[in-house]
Amino acid sequence: MWSRLLSPRVIGRTRLCWRSLFTMQLKTSEFQALFNDGLNGLAEVFEKHQHELRIAGGAVRDLLSGKRPEDVDFATTATPEEMKRMFQNAGIRMINNKGEKHGTITARLHNENFEVTTLRVDVQTDGRHAEVEFTTDWQKDAERRDLTINSMFLGLDGTLYDYFKGYEDLQNRKVRFVGSAEQRIQEDYLRILRYFRFYGRVALKPGDHEPETLTAIKDNGRGLAAISGERIWVELKKMVVGNHAAHLLELMYSLELAQYTGLPPDGNVEEMKRVWQNAKDHSPKPMTILAALFQSPEEVEKMDIRLKVSREEKTLALFLVKYRQELCKSQDEPDSLKPFTDFIIDSRELDTQSKVCELLKYQGEEKLLAELCRWSIPRFPVSGHDLRRMGITTGKEIGATLQELRDIWKKSRYQMDKDELLSYIKP
Template identity: 75%
Template sequence: MLRRIISPLLTRRPSPVWRRPLTMKLKTSEFQSLLSDGLNGVAGLFEKHQFELRIAGGAVRDLLSGKRPEDVDFATTATPEEMKRMFLSAGIRMINNKGEKHGTITARLHDENFEVTTLRVDVQTDGRHAEVEFTTDWEKDAERRDLTINSMFLGLDGTLYDYHNGYEDLQNRRVRFVGSAEQRIQEDYLRILRYFRFYARVVQEPDNHEPETLDAIRNNASGLAGISGERIWVELKKMLMGSHADHLLELMYDLGLAQYMVAHRQALMWHTSPGLPPDGNVAEMKRVWQNAKGHSPKPMTILVAFLRRPAEVDKMDLRLKVSKEEKTLAQFLVKHRRDLHKCPDNPDSLTPFTDFIIDNRELDTKLKVCELLKYQGEARLLAELTPWSTPRFPISGHDLRNLGVNPGKELGSVLQELRDVWKKSRYQMDKEELLSYVKH
């Protein structure tokens, strides 16, 4: 498909260095839809001041895949100071300039934000952060990026600039690091997980890794101990929403990543292990993935399969800093994955699950039970439960007070008795029928 929507230019544009990039012309509706009045206004300003402006990174990858990117980042030969002078002179507002020291300025025009970053080279890295210098060399900026498919630029005339065969890799559904995998990983150890995330997104086969890449990952696994749990969880979540999650999670354990991915440096020093258990239940995870993969499971539904005991949820949260919603889902699944299941005498019945939802009376209980059914592989019951609406108990405390029931324990006791009667009727009895059970 990509060959039909992109045509080679008759001539190549010169690169700032000896190697010329592959240049091609993009002519898709997705690309054309980005050329708004706001973008044209910003682009015209850069052109007026003789600075180059191109779309960069993931947005280029998405456009080449036939997708309209959700976020579009731009790169430029202008420095942050030069951008600020341009925008101020044109009366264009700048917002959220916390990234200025890294070369990023965000301009707002026609109700759109445009995040523009000066071309950079890394002068020093520690595996988590980088000290950068600005440059006007597009190839040097491409060299510092993680994967070939993320290292391309796209001119606003549709010209693709590809210095590292990212287009070819994308066509062939291949994920490779730019240059040396060892060097790219040591610049930022989180790139180990980014490799797996993009593998899940791009590659069709579950096990088509280059041996050199896996060796580089294995040799640098300990670097993940210095990465924050929040950043690790962001990458894991995205990977779990792609393909081959079962294979990739198992591979992470095989490569020895788990002990570093789940524990920070201080924990390793004190021989504690927050995060996922080093002896995680891989077989259970693979079973759950096969059960749930066709039903859009939440990432936590898959990840929690590694955990064998309820206490391990707290350990996981201690390292990964998951959200409150994610943690409560994990606690729910670990607690109920064995004791809340279909009735052996009537496997076609939703009764155990609907009763549980009604008895718990929490707004998100139905969502949790749906994730439980995905975990258990109960596709038919899931299809029935999804459109099901929780019936509303028709009696209130006000109704009982009007009948002379005393507030407090007596009222609570009567309400519970009526709930039991309502439940036995399979939630069919209306208010009048239920109130007839109240002794006057």
């Protein structure tokens, strides 16, 4: 695979301090596809002013893996002030410059946004935020990044710049921190969850962790308590739908991290592992997996207070906790979808069908899930207006009669038409 993705020619290997700079030429269709009028125009501006511009971070990792990156971030030796002057002189519009204090300028060329960040070093960190200082040293910028696989740069000529064996780790499907795991974690405790998330994306099998990495994570897990719930939830929900999610969630409990992340301290790990096995091949929502950990609605409420999940995510968790045992296939008709479709028909909420689909994933009902995905909610053919024309006028009587007819209609598997149903009303 890798021989297909990369040219075998090694451009150079240079000693920088105690590390090696590994370079290689990237020649892939995914890389070439990045170049359009916008990127070419951006490159011309930086070349004209003799400032280096390289692709940075996750986009490099994706390209080395043969993937077209969804987002491409750039790094440069130019300072924010220099970038602003360059773009202004070139007539290039700049937008959303909230990131300027961290060195990021967003330029808009040919209806496309390009985020370019000045090389930085962290001069002071508190485990949540960092005070940065600009630099022109690519290695120092790489050294402040979290994982080796995220610390590489890619020149626009296709040259890979790798200071910390990120390419080697990517080949070997290893996830390692840059330098000292403990130091990287203490700079930003959220990196604990980023480690788990990227482990799910890169590692081939569960349990292939370096012991010293897990020790550093456990020793510093308490630091997650100071991280905002919103940041934790961003990482957690990506991890839960990735590879090895059950292993990683179980690992979080064994390393005593759950109590700091909004998950129930005594979560039902065995139930979660069972549900993950049921649902993993059916694109479950993150909360479908996590709901297995909760043993009561109160635990869902506590999670929401900590993580501030969306209303849709919270209601799904509450739905699954409530109905995972109450709403099941009929014992008399074990292959019947009817209990679930009846529930949907009776519900007043628009998204009930999607919630029931998640419930079937949770329960491991693959056949019923496939049937429900093909099923369309039928329209109940009788209305209150129909009953008024037959002489039923009080609201209470109309409501009761409609419910009776609805029950008859459900027993017919939604096949009876209006006339058949109305024939049940006694004059």
